[in-house]
Amino acid sequence: MKRHIVMLPGDGIGKEIMGSAKIVLQTIATEFGHQFTFAEHAIGGSAIDQFQTPLPDTTVKACEEADAILLGAVGGEKWDSLPGDQRPEKGLLGIRKALGLFANLRPIKGFLPLLHASPLKEEVIKGSDILIIRELTGGLYFGEPKGRIEKGNAVVDTLYYHRTEMERIIDKAFQSAQHRNKKLTSVDKANVLESSRFWREIVEAKRKEYPDVAVEHLLVDAAAMKLITQPNQFDVIVTENLFGDILSDEASVLTGSLGMLPSASIRTDGIGLYEPVHGSAPDIAGKGIANPLGMILSAALMLRHSFDMHEEPDEIERAVQTSLDQGYYTADLAIEDGIVVSTKEMTDIVIGNL
Amino acid sequence: MKRHIVMLPGDGIGKEIMGSAKIVLQTIATEFGHQFTFAEHAIGGSAIDQFQTPLPDTTVKACEEADAILLGAVGGEKWDSLPGDQRPEKGLLGIRKALGLFANLRPIKGFLPLLHASPLKEEVIKGSDILIIRELTGGLYFGEPKGRIEKGNAVVDTLYYHRTEMERIIDKAFQSAQHRNKKLTSVDKANVLESSRFWREIVEAKRKEYPDVAVEHLLVDAAAMKLITQPNQFDVIVTENLFGDILSDEASVLTGSLGMLPSASIRTDGIGLYEPVHGSAPDIAGKGIANPLGMILSAALMLRHSFDMHEEPDEIERAVQTSLDQGYYTADLAIEDGIVVSTKEMTDIVIGNL
Ligand SMILES: CC(C)[C@H](C(=O)O)[C@@H](O)C(=O)O
Ligand SMILES: CC(C)[C@H](C(=O)O)[C@@H](O)C(=O)O
Numbered sequence: 159m160k161r162h163i164v165m166l167p168g169d170g171i172g173k174e175i176m177g178s179a180k181i182v183l184q185t186i187a188t189e190f191g192h193q194f195t196f197a198e199h200a201i202g203g204s205a206i207d208q209f210q211t212p213l214p215d216t217t218v219k220a221c222e223e224a225d226a227i228l229l230g231a232v233g234g235e236k237w238d239s240l241p242g243d244q245r246p247e248k249g250l251l252g253i254r255k256a257l258g259l260f261a262n263l264r265p266i267k268g269f270l271p272l273l274h275a276s277p278l279k280e281e282v283i284k285g286s287d288i289l290i291i292r293e294l295t296g297g298l299y300f301g302e303p304k305g306r307i308e309k310g311n312a313v314v315d316t317l318y319y320h321r322t323e324m325e326r327i328i329d330k331a332f333q334s335a336q337h338r339n340k341k342l343t344s345v346d347k348a349n350v351l352e353s354s355r356f357w358r359e360i361v362e363a364k365r366k367e368y369p370d371v372a373v374e375h376l377l378v379d380a381a382a383m384k385l386i387t388q389p390n391q392f393d394v395i396v397t398e399n400l401f402g403d404i405l406s407d408e409a410s411v412l413t414g415s416l417g418m419l420p421s422a423s424i425r426t427d428g429i430g431l432y433e434p435v436h437g438s439a440p441d442i443a444g445k446g447i448a449n450p451l452g453m454i455l456s457a458a459l460m461l462r463h464s465f466d467m468h469e470e471p472d473e474i475e476r477a478v479q480t481s482l483d484q485g486y487y488t489a490d491l492a493i494e495d496g497i498v499v500s501t502k503e504m505t506d507i508v509i510g511n512l
Numbered sequence: 513m514k515r516h517i518v519m520l521p522g523d524g525i526g527k528e529i530m531g532s533a534k535i536v537l538q539t540i541a542t543e544f545g546h547q548f549t550f551a552e553h554a555i556g557g558s559a560i561d562q563f564q565t566p567l568p569d570t571t572v573k574a575c576e577e578a579d580a581i582l583l584g585a586v587g588g589e590k591w592d593s594l595p596g597d598q599r600p601e602k603g604l605l606g607i608r609k610a611l612g613l614f615a616n617l618r619p620i621k622g623f624l625p626l627l628h629a630s631p632l633k634e635e636v637i638k639g640s641d642i643l644i645i646r647e648l649t650g651g652l653y654f655g656e657p658k659g660r661i662e663k664g665n666a667v668v669d670t671l672y673y674h675r676t677e678m679e680r681i682i683d684k685a686f687q688s689a690q691h692r693n694k695k696l697t698s699v700d701k702a703n704v705l706e707s708s709r710f711w712r713e714i715v716e717a718k719r720k721e722y723p724d725v726a727v728e729h730l731l732v733d734a735a736a737m738k739l740i741t742q743p744n745q746f747d748v749i750v751t752e753n754l755f756g757d758i759l760s761d762e763a764s765v766l767t768g769s770l771g772m773l774p775s776a777s778i779r780t781d782g783i784g785l786y787e788p789v790h791g792s793a794p795d796i797a798g799k800g801i802a803n804p805l806g807m808i809l810s811a812a813l814m815l816r817h818s819f820d821m822h823e824e825p826d827e828i829e830r831a832v833q834t835s836l837d838q839g840y841y842t843a844d845l846a847i848e849d850g851i852v853v854s855t856k857e858m859t860d861i862v863i864g865n866l
Contacts, residue, residue: 247703277741282631298652298671304706308674313710315671317652320662347754349587349601352658356667379761386740387631387765400701404758407733411741 160193161465164224166217166253169203169246170438171448172230178450178505179228179457185509186461186470197224201253202232202246202438212249218256226464227253227431228457231438254294259423259431260323261330262292263463264406268413271482271493275414278386283412286389289334290409292402293327294423296320297353299399317353319398324360326426331396332368341372341393345381345401357398378405385409410435417449417490418478420456422463430464432456442489446500449488451478454508477511484511514547515819518578520571520607523557523600524792525802526584532804532859533582533811539863540815540824551578555607556586556600556792566603572610580818581607581785582811585792608648613777613785614677615684616646617817618760622767625836625847629768632740637766640743643688644763646756647681648777650674651707653753671707673752678714680780685750686722695726695747699735699755711752732759739763764789771803771844772832774810776817784818786810796843800854803842805832808862831865838865 163183167176180196187194199217206212212232221227232246242248253259266288268276276283301316328344335342344361346354358375365373376384378401384391385405389412397405410416417436424430434452442448455478458471485496486507499507517537521530534550541548553571560566566586575581586600596602607613620642622630630637655670682698689696698715700708712729719727730738732755738745739759743766751759764770771790778784788806796802809832812825839850840861853861 242703242706242709245703251704277633277636278631279633299704301668306706306710311676312672312674313707314655315705315707317669317671318666320666322665347757349596349599350605350653351669352596352660353667353669355596356660379757382736382758382762383765383770386762401758403701403733404736404755408736408740408762411737416737 159465161225162195162197162223164220164227165196165198166201166227166229167198168201168230168232168438169234170231170440170443172232172438174443174446174448174501175434175450175453176228176230178501179453181505182454182474182509182512183457185512186474189512190470201229201249203234203237205249206237206240206244206246212244212246213252218253221253221257224429226429226460228453228460229431229433230453231434231436233438234440236440251299253431254423255300257429257431258295258425260293260295261327261424262294262402262406263334263422263424264290264292264410264419264435266290266409266413266419269415269418269479269482271485271496272415272418272491273413274494275492276412277414278389278412282387283389286392286412288389288392288409289338289394290402290406291327291331291334291394291396292406293323293398296323297399317351319353319356321356321360324357325364328361328364328396331394332364332371335371335394336368339393340370343374343376343381343392343395345376345378345395345397345405347378348375349377353398381405382408385412415491417488418451418455420452420459422456422459424463428464428466430460432460446502447489448501449490450501450505451488451508454478454505473512477508480511481507513819515579516549516551516577518574518581519550519552520555520581520583521552522555522584522586522792523588524585524794524797526586526792528797528800528802528855529788529804529807530582530584532855533807535859536808536828536863536866537811539866540828543866544824555583555603557588557591559603560591560594560598560600566598566600567606572607575607575611578783580783580814582807582814583785583787584807585788585790587792588794590794605653607785608777609654611783611785612649612779614647614649615681615778616648616756616760617688617776617778618644618646618764618773618789620644620763620767620773623769623772623833623836625839625850626769626772626845627767628848629846630766631768632743632766636741637743640746640766642743642746642763643692643748644756644760645681645685645688645748645750646760647677647752650677651753671705673707673710675710675714678711679718682715682718682750685748686718686725689725689748690722693747694724697728697730697735697746697749699730699732699749699751699759701732702729703731707752735759736762739766769845771842772805772809774806774813776810776813778817782818782820784814786814800856801843802855803844804855804859805842805862808832808859827866831862834865835861
């Protein structure tokens, strides 16, 4: 297979971990006879520094022509005082919107030698395997009007959704549930919000098309509770943009393996952007100690979702698991009687296990 | 002291636990020489059944004339299929709005013999003592326009805040922090939402008036994580309506004592509505096994916040703690080597300990 991958290292530890993903992908390409080409482009704070904008046109253009995109991380204190529309995060929001990446997939599953680092009791978290599907291009993030009104004495944001925006993400969720444990939890706030009532109606209409999937509706406040008390009761969770932002981050700390979690932002034709869930961690940037596994597992997700490969991502995931089983971990993790290694060492260990 | 209390038992177990709160308050009145008068009114599903509306005018009028209000719980499957504006929850939203109860106080603190029931590891949850202050009458719940547009193919909800609505809740939060550990965490989504940027500006302006309070800003997604990983790092948290709904419910399960947690919805003149955090629990309603302690502790909060009493609420809280220490618990809780008791028995035990 010939595939072109755009890499957006971004800020902080983004650059270091992107290097790890690249070597792993090159190793996989050699092993399986694929041809992967890579191009690196700027986004976020480092794009602001170089091009005075968090999302240069050249980056958007390169991404539009790519078969898939890998993103490291964006943001950092350095750019925190810039006005809203010039901040690193705008790069991320912009590229999602520009490419129409409407479905954010956040698989959450504990890694065995790391589960002891979970803030939850082992009997609570054990067996949890959740896929959160978050709508990514609509809702309160983008609706108009937004801004100051009444001579600057009041403010509005608008939660807007078109039916088709809801339908496509809900379809995606049903389809994902069909490939997993056939259980879909739809999260909304239908006892208060009009948008949530519309959402619930669409879920109800769609469920007829997927009779093999069991559907439950859960209010967002109840979902925030149940993620903590019964995380292993979930299979696929689907929800709108803002609820998904909060719940997926909440869920990401449950397993104690935040640094390990990948994410995918995709659209229907398979083009997607893949990034680790963790942030740019400016405090440890440049020290060579960042955990590359979330980035490497994001590359595996890319192979699976955008390139429709199976063995290749399975092999990467197996190699990562083996590396942990061997007791290797990076400074953000902790394995009893294990060995702390650097970004580079961890990458080499994974490659050795491929 | 002479005080008039309106009781809104509501639905499900609401009626049973309200009875407990009343006897406790009567006992306190006798002991301390107060005169409490009580009147019961309808709200929620039971009001729908009786008066075809979740919030009858007579209830609003009675509440307006009360010195404070106690609410049991509203809602239940029975009324779940009614249209949005005729549902039990509308009673709750309506009474908050009608009385201008803009500040929702949610104290979250573990009870010692119950902490083992927390989903979190003991070393994570230990020492947590959080007060979440949620704005209750603005934001996405109430903003206009809301509803279907584009021939029913799209939908909007509007997040609207006036400066004064933000200022008063932020003031309340700073003042609460001054009476506690002088740390305020303001939660927003300022990297995306205009309303959050306005909110953050106001917090920044206000902090000069409260130089003794340390302020931190936290994004709502990060807050959802930190509540789980480092709950004992918080003192007072303040946030807008929807974020507060999600985060306060998330926080309510951390200690393993959901059935114990009280809440207050107040305004500046001291009038307030007090209710347990738990729901109407229709599955156990009428069985006499509901946990009355959340309701009893809500009555204690009422004495403190609305009637400015100190010894009386302290005494109630002490009596509740003693009852747990003696090993008594209701079916929703669990104490090792303890004794399960009914709603009535638990109430008698608390009164015995007063
Ligand atoms: C950086 C921010 C705009 C972004 C979001 O809220 O979408 C982030 O929190 C995420 O979840 O990817
Ligand atoms: C019943 C519902 C409208 C309400 C809310 O979201 O405000 C409830 O969840 C609460 O937190 O009191």
